[in-house]
Amino acid sequence: MPLYLLHFAQAHNDFRLPELASVAELLGISYTLPEKDEDRDPTRPYMVVELETEEHAKMLARRCILIKAAYEFYAQGPSYEVLHEANRKCEPLWRKYVEDTSFKFLVTAYSHKIPMERQRDAIETFAYMGFLGKIDMKNPEITMVCFEEYKDRTQTPRQRNEGDGDFRQIFFGRLIEEGSARPLVRHFDVKKRLFYGNTSMEAEVSLLMANQSLASSPTFRYLANPGKLVYDPFMGTGSMAYPSAHFGAMVFGSDIDGRQMRGKQQTPGVVRAASQYGLASRIMDLAVFDITRNPLRCGELFDAILTDPPYGVRAGAKRLGRKKSLPEYKKELSRQHRLAPDPEDRPYIPPTKPYELSHLVTDLVLFARYVLKPGGRLVFFLPTVTDEYEEVDVQTMLCNGMEVIANSLQDFGSWGRRLVTIKKTTAEKYYPPTFEDREMVTKDEHVPAHKDFREKYFQGFRKVEIETPQVAFREG
Amino acid sequence: MVRLITHNLLACHAKDCNTNNFPLEFKDIQLEIREAEFNSDFLKGFMPKLEWKALVDTARQLGDTSLPLEQPEMVDDGFLKSLHHVLLEIHVEEGSMTCPNCKHVYPILNGIPNMLLAEHEIG
Numbered sequence: 001m002p003l004y005l006l007h008f009a010q011a012h013n014d015f016r017l018p019e020l021a022s023v024a025e026l027l028g029i030s031y032t033l034p035e036k037d038e039d040r041d042p043t044r045p046y047m048v049v050e051l052e053t054e055e056h057a058k059m060l061a062r063r064c065i066l067i068k069a070a071y072e073f074y075a076q077g078p079s080y081e082v083l084h085e086a087n088r089k090c091e092p093l094w095r096k097y098v099e100d101t102s103f104k105f106l107v108t109a110y111s112h113k114i115p116m117e118r119q120r121d122a123i124e125t126f127a128y129m130g131f132l133g134k135i136d137m138k139n140p141e142i143t144m145v146c147f148e149e150y151k152d153r154t155q156t157p158r159q160r161n162e163g164d165g166d167f168r169q170i171f172f173g174r175l176i177e178e179g180s181a182r183p184l185v186r187h188f189d190v191k192k193r194l195f196y197g198n199t200s201m202e203a204e205v206s207l208l209m210a211n212q213s214l215a216s217s218p219t220f221r222y223l224a225n226p227g228k229l230v231y232d233p234f235m236g237t238g239s240m241a242y243p244s245a246h247f248g249a250m251v252f253g254s255d256i257d258g259r260q261m262r263g264k265q266q267t268p269g270v271v272r273a274a275s276q277y278g279l280a281s282r283i284m285d286l287a288v289f290d291i292t293r294n295p296l297r298c299g300e301l302f303d304a305i306l307t308d309p310p311y312g313v314r315a316g317a318k319r320l321g322r323k324k325s326l327p328e329y330k331k332e333l334s335r336q337h338r339l340a341p342d343p344e345d346r347p348y349i350p351p352t353k354p355y356e357l358s359h360l361v362t363d364l365v366l367f368a369r370y371v372l373k374p375g376g377r378l379v380f381f382l383p384t385v386t387d388e389y390e391e392v393d394v395q396t397m398l399c400n401g402m403e404v405i406a407n408s409l410q411d412f413g414s415w416g417r418r419l420v421t422i423k424k425t426t427a428e429k430y431y432p433p434t435f436e437d438r439e440m441v442t443k444d445e446h447v448p449a450h451k452d453f454r455e456k457y458f459q460g461f462r463k464v465e466i467e468t469p470q471v472a473f474r475e476g
Numbered sequence: 477m478v479r480l481i482t483h484n485l486l487a488c489h490a491k492d493c494n495t496n497n498f499p500l501e502f503k504d505i506q507l508e509i510r511e512a513e514f515n516s517d518f519l520k521g522f523m524p525k526l527e528w529k530a531l532v533d534t535a536r537q538l539g540d541t542s543l544p545l546e547q548p549e550m551v552d553d554g555f556l557k558s559l560h561h562v563l564l565e566i567h568v569e570e571g572s573m574t575c576p577n578c579k580h581v582y583p584i585l586n587g588i589p590n591m592l593l594a595e596h597e598i599g
């Protein structure tokens with residue numbers, strides 16, 4: 001299969017290959033990664049992959065949030081000599097442009113600035129290609145780029161133009177497609193959204209989640225709704241919903257706290273934000289309920305669940321009920337309240353009790369198995385204390401028929417969060433989960449590192465200003 | 477919102493309320509009709525999930541009689557258009573939904589139903 005050079009954004013490195021895998025699956029594209037580990041190292045900006053056609057490279061660049069651009073791959077090497085030797089060998093790939101194709105030629109660098117003069121010299125070394133077409137810097141028919149890859153500056157600090165020529169590898173190819181999904185990161189910028197709160201998820205991560213879910217349209221006519229239904233049971237201000245809706249899905253959202261979804265104006269905040277993006281009609285509905293006390297009549301409803309569970313730092317997990325059960329006379333008072341609700345206190349908000357994260361996550365997976373269609377995906381965040389994290393953590397949350405297919409770390413130093421993608425691999429029917437209290441963890445049971453995350457967080461494995469778990473909104 | 481597609485998925489979930497707890501009855505409602513994008517795949521995919529009688533009855537209560545009493549075996553465009561309108565374009569903005577069995581009232585405020593239970597209703 002022909003080779004293509006992908007230029008990746010240096011962000012969320014751990015998400016790169018899972019995103020590529022998901023998008024390729026969605027679009028029905030098969031690809032082969034480079035064999036050597038160092039050539040597929042996601043901390044490096046360039047990667048050469050095998051694809052069936054150029055069209056596939058374009059499709060990936062239009063859909064992967066982390067792809068900056070795709071190129072037809074010509075040659076690479078640790079030095080210009082090696083690169084040129086390889087480039088001569090692949091002449092059949094570029095010969096057709098020699099005669100009279102207008103072109104632009106760039107030599108550029110990752111993590112370095114090449115002095116002008118040497119850029120010119122480097123371009124000169126390609127003279128043997130003998131391009132006869134006119135040079136056109138504005139509207140060329142083709143653009144060829146030569147990338148010098150330098151070591152990451154964060155690892156070896158140095159001046160921007162220090163160590164010129166000291167590159168690790170050079171790549172050369174012809175531009176096929178600039179990544180057009182990446183600008184969505186700005187399009188969905190939280191700060192420009194009409195409604196957001198202190199639990200909102202940054203746009204780039206929400207977009208990556210949407211791509212992990214596969215619940216979107218494989219075409220690029222976003223208005224072509226693919227008929228998928230996505231659910232966020234911890235909807236909050238709805239950050240996960242907008243990218244999914246943009247990619248074509250209908251979204252249903254619920255939250256135990258209606259204020260998180262409503263904000264302060266009459267039109268619910270989530271609807272206002274969705275309208276801003278032209279996606280209001282793709283918000284199927286919003287509802288207020290506790291995931292552990294849910295009114296869903298049946299299962300197998302959703303193609304994907306995309307969610308950021310409450311892990312207690314910014315919005316503590318709660319569930320209906322009290323820590324201790326109430327004495328009878330108090331229950332009676334509550335009953336009275338229900339029968340004659342205070343009009344000012346509408347809707348009645350029942351008391352809630354804390355919900356330990358590892359219980360919540362185990363419940364979430366069971367719940368997802370019930371409400372997802374066979375083949376559906378659960379994509380969610382799991383906070384974890386980095387030092388204590390073991391691979392088994394994710395495994396302890398699983399139940400039959402739910403398999404982890406991706407697990408990417410977003411590293412914040414002393415803590416991190418993992419974006420976990422779980423697929424429902426069973427078509428068996430299940431009863432709705434009972435969400436019974438699991439107060440005790442028996443001794444020989446593995447205690448995952450995300451257990452009591454909130455406590456550990458507050459004990460200060462990370463020094464940060466902790467936002468109060470109150471409702472806080474910004475309205476635009 | 478609340479659209480009838482969602483209404484068709486919500487049952488009363490109060491403790492020990494397991495029979496005759498669906499469909500919830502709309503009361504004192506305000507409706508809005510809003511156009512939605514038509515997608516036949518979505519509708520066809522959703523049809524097996526619908527409680528047909530509940531949908532037809534509810535639509536009729538709200539004044540829409542376009543759906544046949546029996547879910548048809550063969551679906552044509554006209555039928556899908558009606559189904560689309562009933563499921564996705566009728567929005568209940570205010571009012572409430574009452575459980576036919578235990579009479580729990582779930583209020584709807586600005587299009588969002590409050591499905592929370594009170595303390596004594598939790599199992």
Ligand SMILES: C[S@@+](CC[C@H](N)C(=O)[O-])C[C@H]1O[C@@H](n2cnc3c(N)ncnc32)[C@H](O)[C@@H]1O
Pocket residue numbers: 197199200201233234235236237238239240254255256257260289290291292307308309310311314315316317318319320355
């Ligand atoms: C981390 S926030 C999600 C934020 C959301 N992604 C956003 O964009 O704002 C978690 C949400 O879960 C809600 N929540 C907590 N416990 C819940 C429960 N038992 N059932 C449903 N929602 C719950 C909180 O009210 C909060 O809005």
Ligand SMILES: [Zn+2]
Pocket residue numbers: 488489490493497575576577578579580
């Ligand atoms: Zn009931």
